[in-house]
Amino acid sequence: MTKDEVAKLIELVAGRLNAGRGTWLPTPTRPEPPGDPTPGNLPTWAGAAQSLTDIAPLRREAGFPKHRPEYAAIVAASRQAAAARGPSPLPSGSSAGAARTATQRTPREVSIGVSNRHVHLSQRDFEVLFGKGKALSVQRIISQPGQFAAAESVTAVGPKGKLESVRIVGPARGATQLEVSPADCKALGIDAPVSVSGKLEKSAGGVTLEGPAGKVTLSGGVIVAQRHLHVATADGRKLGVADGDKVAIECGPAGRRATLHDVIVRLGPSHKTELHLDLDEANAAGVKTGDKALIVARSGAASAGKKRPLMTERDVAALAARGEKISPRGPYLLTPAARDRAKALGIWTGD
Ligand SMILES: [Zn+2]
DSSP states (O other): OOHHHHHHHHHHHHHHHHHHSSSOOOOOOOOOSSSOOTTSSSSTTTTTGGOOOHHHHOSSOOOOOTTTHHHHHHHHHHHHHHHSOOOSSSSOOOOTTHHHHHSSSSOOOEEEEESSSEEEBBBBHHHHOOOOOOOHHHEEOOOSOOEEEEEEEEEOSSSSSSEEEEEEESBSSSSOOEEHHHHHHHHHHHOEEEETTTSSOOBBBOEEEEOOSSEESSSSSSEOOOOEEEEEEHHHHTOOOOOOOEEEEEEEOOOTEEEEEEEEEEEEETSSEEEEHHHHHHHHHHHOTTEEEEEEEEHHHHHTOOOOOOOOOOHHHOOOOHTOOOOSSSSSSEEEEHHHHHHHTBBBBOO
8 A cells, every 4th residue: 555545545534534524633622611701700610719618618517527617717716816806716825735635625705703892791790880780781683692792881991091982792701801902902001912712811901991880900801812713513514624723814805915824713503603803903904894704724733633644755755865764654644656655765664
């Protein structure tokens, strides 16, 4: 077969294959995208017009994993935090190990109650100040169950000055306790210690209470109440706190935002969940009663026994470098890889 014959044969075959179509090889055509893009707007199929959710739509109904926050929500929260308009979505005050589980959970919100200076009176002192046979009259029920602000008030007189209309909080207690802020201490000219309410071993005296019927000079019982978080028993688990824990809370608007440490947790059936700050603390952070605060870190006696810090391979290597041993009964949890590493390094004291 000559070259010419081959060329003719190719032409013939091509003609047959292509019968009725005009060209031998069809020109590939792109399918038209659906819709008609309006001039000026990017067509819906253009990559630049799409958000992540267009490409991978979120299907909440169809078993959407609850632990994965929506992308849009994360972006919004981060931007808000960057603009200091909202609480940071990130855990703060985090430290590796002990606080890890606490900080990795979502921040927890509690209401703030601001306590102005007030006094709890013993029945004996009340009778001296107001007269025998008198009783406190309820002006307002306050947030903690069973307690009320009385209509009656007293004047507190210190070496330097006095505070008038100091509210009495009822009912009567076993011992008289005057709770003031550091600024009040300055005004009175006393130096009262920060103390947990009810624990008066560490308290100041030298203040005289004056009522309509008489005076009582206190030899003790004047304190600056330690910032504390009342927690109802039912809320303890939700907030991840136990009685006696210390937590750090974040509160306040932009410009005054503050993290307050050493907030002592008082958990029990007689408590309603609320963060109590004195007026100085509240003013410093720019908050008032009813505002919200976030628990951002937790440490403390009560939770320390239950939660052991997690030790990783890297921690093990660091201990080995310091020449320390690791016991299977140590106050930490080891990852399986960390245990293997400890064995390999010869610092594992178990079998
Ligand atoms: Zn309180």
